[in-house]
Amino acid sequence: MPKDPERxxxxxxxxxxxxxxxxxxxxxxLLLFFCPLLAQEAPEQSPVIRLDSHSAEKIQLKxxxxxxxxxxGDATWEEISNGDFDDKxxxxxxxxxxxxxxxxxxxxxxxxxxxxxxxxxxxxxxEYPHIDYVDLYWKDAKGQEGEFHTGDMLPFKERPVxxxxxVFPLPLEDKGKIDIFLRAKSDGSLSIPLSLxxxxxxxxxxxxxxMLNGIYFGxxxxxxxxxFFLFLGIREKTYxxxxxxxxxxxxxxxxxxxxxxxxxxxxxPKFINASFLLSTCVAMVxxxxxxxxxxxxxxxxxxxxKAVRGFSYLWxxxxxxxxxxxxxxxxxxxAILPIFEIVLLIVISILQSVRRDRKARIFLSAWVLSLxxxxxxxxxxxxxxxxxxIASGTLKLGILSNVILLSLGLVDRINTFRKEKxxxxxxxxxxxxxxxxxxxxxxxxxxxxxxxxxxxxxxxxRTERPLSLLMIDVDFFKAYNDTYGHxxxxxxxxxxxxxLKDCLNRSSDMIARYGGEEFGVILPDTPxxxxxxxxxxxxxxxxxxxIPHSKSTFTRVTVSIGVSTNTDRDIHSYQELLGLADxxxxxxxxxxRNHIRH
Numbered sequence: 121m122p123k124d125p126e127r128x129x130x131x132x133x134x135x136x137x138x139x140x141x142x143x144x145x146x147x148x149x150l151l152l153f154f155c156p157l158l159a160q161e162a163p164e165q166s167p168v169i170r171l172d173s174h175s176a177e178k179i180q181l182k183x184x185x186x187x188x189x190x191x192x193g194d195a196t197w198e199e200i201s202n203g204d205f206d207d208k209x210x211x212x213x214x215x216x217x218x219x220x221x222x223x224x225x226x227x228x229x230x231x232x233x234x235x236x237x238x239x240x241x242x243x244x245x246x247e248y249p250h251i252d253y254v255d256l257y258w259k260d261a262k263g264q265e266g267e268f269h270t271g272d273m274l275p276f277k278e279r280p281v282x283x284x285x286x287v288f289p290l291p292l293e294d295k296g297k298i299d300i301f302l303r304a305k306s307d308g309s310l311s312i313p314l315s316l317x318x319x320x321x322x323x324x325x326x327x328x329x330x331m332l333n334g335i336y337f338g339x340x341x342x343x344x345x346x347x348f349f350l351f352l353g354i355r356e357k358t359y360x361x362x363x364x365x366x367x368x369x370x371x372x373x374x375x376x377x378x379x380x381x382x383x384x385x386x387x388x389p390k391f392i393n394a395s396f397l398l399s400t401c402v403a404m405v406x407x408x409x410x411x412x413x414x415x416x417x418x419x420x421x422x423x424x425x426k427a428v429r430g431f432s433y434l435w436x437x438x439x440x441x442x443x444x445x446x447x448x449x450x451x452x453x454x455a456i457l458p459i460f461e462i463v464l465l466i467v468i469s470i471l472q473s474v475r476r477d478r479k480a481r482i483f484l485s486a487w488v489l490s491l492x493x494x495x496x497x498x499x500x501x502x503x504x505x506x507x508x509x510i511a512s513g514t515l516k517l518g519i520l521s522n523v524i525l526l527s528l529g530l531v532d533r534i535n536t537f538r539k540e541k542x543x544x545x546x547x548x549x550x551x552x553x554x555x556x557x558x559x560x561x562x563x564x565x566x567x568x569x570x571x572x573x574x575x576x577x578x579x580x581x582r583t584e585r586p587l588s589l590l591m592i593d594v595d596f597f598k599a600y601n602d603t604y605g606h607x608x609x610x611x612x613x614x615x616x617x618x619x620l621k622d623c624l625n626r627s628s629d630m631i632a633r634y635g636g637e638e639f640g641v642i643l644p645d646t647p648x649x650x651x652x653x654x655x656x657x658x659x660x661x662x663x664x665x666x667i668p669h670s671k672s673t674f675t676r677v678t679v680s681i682g683v684s685t686n687t688d689r690d691i692h693s694y695q696e697l698l699g700l701a702d703x704x705x706x707x708x709x710x711x712x713r714n715h716i717r718h
Contacts, residue, residue: 168231169316171238171292177321181230181314183214190225193305197257197267200227200301217312221452225305228312232290233297240318241293244300246286247313249378252393255303256288261296271306272393276386283326284378290316307447308393309455333377336516340370343523347530359530361410368403369519372396376512394443400454401439404461408432411465414529415472415480424468431461455498462491479529479536486525493518558633560610561617569632569640576644577694580686588651588685590641591701592620592658595678595713597637599671612677613637616662620679623658640701648685648718655681655716663714673713680708683718 169184188208195205209229219226230244246254253271268288270279281287292298304312317325344366351359374380381392408428412418417425434457442450466487472480493515556568564572573589580587594600594616601609613633620639621631634640641658643651659681667677682705684697691697704717711717 168233168297170233170235171242171316172235173238177318179316181316182216183212185212185217185228185230185312185314186210187212187217187226187228189219189222190227190303193225195225195227197255197301197303201257201259201265217314219310221308221448222310223305223307223448225303226310226312228302228304228314230300230302230314231297232292232300232316234292234295237295238293240320242290243281243317243319243322244288244290244302245283245315245317245322246288246302246304247315248311249284249286249381250306250308250376250396251286251304251310252306252308253304254286257301257303258290258298260291260298264291266291272381273389275389276381282382283322284329284382287322308451330379333379336520337370337374337379339520340366340373340523343527344370347527350530350534354534358410358413361406361413362526362530365403365406365410366523368399368406369523372399372403373516373519375399397442397450397454398439400458401435401442404435404458405432405439407465408435408461411468411483414526415465415468415483417468420472421468424464424471427464428461428468431464458494459491459498462487462494466491479532482525482529482532486522486529490518490522558617561614561633563617563621563639564630564632566632566634569630569634569642572630572632572642573640573694573698576642577686577697580644585645586647586685586687587697588643588646588648588683589697589701590643590651590655590658591634591682591684591698591705592639592641592679593705593709594637595674595680595709596669596672600669600677603669603671612667615665615667616677616679619661619665620658623654623661629654640698646685647687648683651683651685652716652718655683655718659714659716678714680705680713681716682706682708683716685718 167184169179186209188205188210199205250272252273256268257265259265268280270286279286280289304310344363347359347366348363351363375392375396385392408431412425412428417428466484469480469484473484497511497515556564558565576587597609600612617633617639624631628644630642632640643654659679662679663676665677669675669677672678682701682703684701684704686697688700691700708715708717
């Protein structure tokens with residue numbers, strides 16, 4: 121059967137069209153598949169930094185940085201310089217590069233275009249002093265290269281510029297382009313706050329930073345010595361706990377600021393790095409001990425007290441095991457764990473503040489600001505917060521406010537102790553006074569009389585001054601009681617005691633109820649002539665009161681008085697002085713009463 125040419129052409133065209141559709145479909149699928157891969161392989165270039173005479177003195181670098189993570193750690197400068205890894209660099213986000221606790225090496229690239237010759241020298245500053253190894257390489261369009269190798273695991277003298285931060289001089293005076301590559305590796309937190317600054321800005325900012333930090337560390341030092349001397353004066357363990365706590369925190373802040381490595385231990389990088397963790401552990405151990413004593417957690421919150429003590433034990437164990445634990449575990453733990461302990465202490469202080477505990481309120485005020493500082497500082501170290509300057513500044517502000525407020529709290533504690541001591545002393549004095557006073561007449565009792573007589577005798581012997589003694593007895597007092605009753609008799613004793621007391625003009629003179637209706641009077645620095653004058657005055661005063669006494673030969677209440685003085689050569693003790701006065705009183709009564717004998 122003959123073929124239809126038109127039909128044959130139509131079938132051929134249909135087959136071709138069908139095949140083309142298949143090819144287009146496959147091509148479209150392949151295009152959709154490979155486009156993302158091509159997009160990933162194409163490196164995203166960071167913008168070039170352009171410098172001229174009008175550029176700012178400080179240019180903070182964020183989105184101008186590209187980077188790649190060298191997971192294997194095998195990339196070398198020769199390979200980077202030859203462009204072998206150009207496709208791996210990617211643009212960083214508009215934030216300070218921070219990667220938390222990542223021990224992998226990172227490479228960073230910055231391109232600078234100098235559009236006209238510059239009169240001021242420029243420096244690249246890495247404003248984070250705790251990176252173990254920092255290597256900087258540069259090359260310009262003419263093929264010239266340079267490199268620097270430093271880090272806080274190398275001696276301070278390896279730094280190209282003496283500064284607490286990593287500072288690198290760059291050849292940016294002449295017109296042209298320069299590529300800067302920076303390799304950073306650290307077991308601790310990896311934060312890369314980079315800035316381009318002029319020489320003048322670098323010098324002025326370094327001076328200002330040194331002055332402000334000097335004032336800050338000086339204030340902490342004053343607080344250390346202040347509380348240490350308080351401890352020497354009071355000998356209370358709360359203060360030595362606090363001194364060790366402040367010292368550890370001060371050491372930590374000096375080292376984290378970079379000044380410790382610069383000025384104190386420039387040739388001991390390994391010790392510096394190890395001491396960060398050790399000072400943290402010591403500070404947290406003594407924070408727990410101080411909080412236990414200051415807040416009295418054992419008595420106020422026994423269960424929470426166990427948690428606080430548990431943290432102290434945990435930090436103690438951590439202190440011992442730190443040299444043997446991997447850095448990837450140690451650093452994040454030391455950044456996060458303090459937050460939980462401080463939150464616990466804040467909870468305890470809130471509970472006690474509700475009970476109107478003054479010292480707990482001071483503690484709460486002190487640690488709220490510190491907690492904010494520690495949280496921001498920890499977030500910065502973990503890579504969740506950009507600004508290392510703000511994180512460190514907030515931590516320092518929290519620490520300083522904490523130290524000042526808690527020092528004031530300890531002073532308040534001293535004042536409270538002093539006030540309580542004065543109250544106890546006042547109560548004790550009142551109790552002692554009550555125990556030494558006669559409850560009926562209100563004058564001293566026999567016990568106090570005996571103590572004072574012995575004390576005044578010893579003083580008289582020591583100073584060779586005279587001492588006189590009066591023994592006084594109310595005449596016919598038994599008859600008065602029998603006639604008028606004991607209530608009126610008691611009232612007469614009160615009146616007589618008060619009248620005798622009024623006859624004493626010196627504060628050193630003392631009257632006491634010796635027993636029954638008998639009184640004793642001690643007259644320090646008084647010779648016999650003065651004692652007789654006082655006795656006669658007393659004799660007349662009591663008689664002039666005119667208290668009726670029908671059974672007395674004088675028809676009124678009177679007294680008899682015996683006088684003795686230690687100037688008598690036969691007296692060698694206060695007992696003999698008392699015996700002589702008592703004998704003279706007996707003679708006065710035998711003589712007819714209302715009379716004195718000496």
